[in-house]
Every structure is written in C-alpha cells, then in structure tokens.
Amino acid sequence: xxxxxxxxxxxxxxxxxxxxxxxxxISEHNRLYWYRQTLGQGPxxxxxxxxxxxxxxxxxxxxxxxxxxxxxxFSTLEIQRTEQGDSAMYLCASSFGQxxxxxFFGQGTRLTxx
Amino acid sequence: xxxxEQDPGPFNVPEGATVAFNCTYSNSASQSFFWxxxxxxxxxxxxxxxxxxxxxxxRFTAQLNRASQYISLxxxxxxxxxxxxxxxxxxxxxxxxxxxxxxxxxxxxVKP
Numbered sequence: 001x002x003x004x005x006x007x008x009x010x011x012x013x014x015x016x017x018x019x020x021x022x023x024x025x026i027s028e029h030n031r032l033y034w035y036r037q038t039l040g041q042g043p044x045x046x047x048x049x050x051x052x053x054x055x056x057x058x059x060x061x062x063x064x065x066x067x068x069x070x071x072x073x074f075s076t077l078e079i080q081r082t083e084q085g086d087s088a089m090y091l092c093a094s095s096f097g098q099x100x101x102x103x104f105f106g107q108g109t110r111l112t113x114x
Numbered sequence: 115x116x117x118x119e120q121d122p123g124p125f126n127v128p129e130g131a132t133v134a135f136n137c138t139y140s141n142s143a144s145q146s147f148f149w150x151x152x153x154x155x156x157x158x159x160x161x162x163x164x165x166x167x168x169x170x171x172x173r174f175t176a177q178l179n180r181a182s183q184y185i186s187l188x189x190x191x192x193x194x195x196x197x198x199x200x201x202x203x204x205x206x207x208x209x210x211x212x213x214x215x216x217x218x219x220x221x222x223x224v225k226p
Contacts, residue, residue, distance in 0.1 A: 035216070042201055042217050042219045044216075095214075
C-alpha cells in the first residue's frame with residue numbers, strides 16, 4: 001500500500017495523559033498536513049511541513065500540541081495533558097506541495113478522551 | 115469571516131435529480147481549488163480538481179468564478195451512492211508556502 005498511513009486508528013485515553021500519533025506520507029511527497037475534524041465539521045488546519053520544516057502552526061492550537069517531521073518523512077503529532085475537548089479525528093495528508101497538486105489523506109486517528 | 119465557506123445543508127435530493135451548491139473563498143490569492151467527498155467516519159477523498167473555467171467528470175461538473183470568488187459543484191442524475199459530505203478545498207499561496215484550507219462541507223442526501 002503506497003498511500004498515506006496513520007497509526008493508531010483509534011486511541012482512547014484518560015484526561016491528563018499524553019498521546020502521540022504517527023503519519024507516514026506518500027514517499028515522494030514533500031508536503032505534510034495535519035488536520036483535526038469533529039463531527040459535522042470540516043477538517044480544521046493544525047499545522048503543515050515542507051520536508052522537515054514546520055511552515056505554520058494554527059493559532060487555535062495550544063502549547064499542548066506539538067508536531068515534528070524529523071527526517072522529512074514520517075511525522076508525529078503529540079498532545080500533552082489531554083482534555084475532553086481534544087476528542088476528534090486527527091487527519092494527516094500529503095502532497096507534492098505545488099500550486100495545483102491535490103492532497104491525499106490517511107484514514108485518520110480517532111481520539112477519545114475520557 | 116472564514117476563509118472558505120459552504121452551505122452545510124443537508125440538501126435532500128430525489129434520486130435522478132440534479133443538485134448544485136457553491137463554495138465561497140475570501141483570499142483572492144487562492145490558486146487552485148478542489149472538491150473532496152467524505153463519507154461518514156471516513157477520510158476525505160478527491161472528487162475533482164477545479165482549474166481555470168471549470169471541468170466535467172461524468173455526472174459531476176465543477177465551475178470556478180474568480181471574479182466573484184466562488185466555485186460550484188453540480189451533480190446530475192443523482193444516485194443513492196452520491197449521499198455524502200462534499201468538501202471544498204482552496205489552495206492559497208501564503209508567505210510560508212501553499213496551504214490547503216477546507217470549507218465546513220455540504221451534506222447531500224439522495225433519497226429514492
């Protein structure tokens with residue numbers, strides 16, 4: 001399978017715990033995006049990378065959220081001290097990063113904070 | 115004002131009918147546009163890219179109006195399987211590079 005893969009698919013955690021998600025993009029893609037989606041809403045931008053450089057982080061994100069793409073390949077998204085409001089689907093997408101290139105999504109990680 | 119806005123719907127459509135809906139964007143520097151389809155609890159999947167004056171793919175037609183800053187999607191001869199949420203995506207050149215921004219989605223329900 002050469003598509004975008006995310007791990008885990010589902011995560012249930014207790015409030016206050018830290019969680020980390022992984023995304024493996026399509027290998028030749030240099031752009032990687034993270035989005036968050038809650039029921040009935042469109043995907044909300046979190047952050048994106050060009051290779052290993054983080055280009056932008058949403059101002060909606062608190063300092064509890066951090067993302068890395070250390071070698072310009074896979075990426076991790078960490079949420080520290082999770083809160084119930086963090087419960088959502090976390091989507092990763094990758095693209096060539098050029099003006100007219102669509103992004104391809106992974107199947108997402110569904111986080112439930114109890 | 116949101117960068118990309120869509121009518122959330124739902125649009126209730128009889129099977130075989132035509133449905134159309136729009137997406138407006140606020141940034142005139144937006145360079146390219148896409149429609150994605152998202153089924154319940156699934157990831158978004160590309161439906162169509164929308165370049166220049168628009169394009170057609172089978173029963174689906176996408177149009178771009180740069181002057182009024184909106185794109186549209188028209189579905190002809192609706193099938194039950196067209197029931198989904200349709201997401202408008204805008205690719206905008208920012209200082210940090212191209213960025214994809216999503217609308218909130220338009221929900222379409224095709225009924226027999």
